[in-house]
Amino acid sequence: MEQIRRLAEWEVVEVAGDNGAVRYEVASKSRSNQRGPVTCTLDGALMVNVACHCQMLECDGIPCAHIFTILRSLNLNIIPPCCMSARWTMHVKSTFPSDGGCNTQEYSEQMERYRGLRNRGNLVLFKASRTAGGDREGVAFL
Known part of the structure; x- marks a missing residue:
C-alpha cells in the first residue's frame, strides 16, 4: 500500500522507444535530482515485462511507486501479471495436497x-x- 501512496510523488517526464521496449523516465515532483528509468515491454495494450531502476519488484516481489506511476500514465486499472509474483496469486502451487476435511x-x-x-x-x-x-x-x- 505504501508504494501506491507514494505514486503521487512521481511523474513521467520522458518516453522513448528502445528496441521494441518503451523506456519511461520517472522523476520526483519535489526533488528534481531524483529520477530513473522504467523499461516496459508491451504487446498491444498488455504489459508483458517491466524493469525499474530501483529493482524493488525483482528483490521484494512488490511493484514500486515508479512502476505504479507508469501504470497510472497508461491508464491501466489493473496490475498486470508481470508485476505480480505467482506466490501472491490463486495460481500458486500448494506445497502439500489438501484433503479439505481436517481441522x-x-x-x-x-x-x-x-x-x-x-x-x-x-x-x-x-x-x-x-x-x-x-x-x-x-x-x-x-
Missing part, C-alpha cells in the same frame, strides 16, 4: 508426524548413498 489441530499433528518421517527417511537415504549399491537398497527399504 487445524489435526493438520498440525499430521505435519508433525510428516516431519518426523521425512527426517528419518532423509537419514536412511543419506546412509544408503554412501555405498555403490545402497541407493537400490534404500529405495527397496522405502
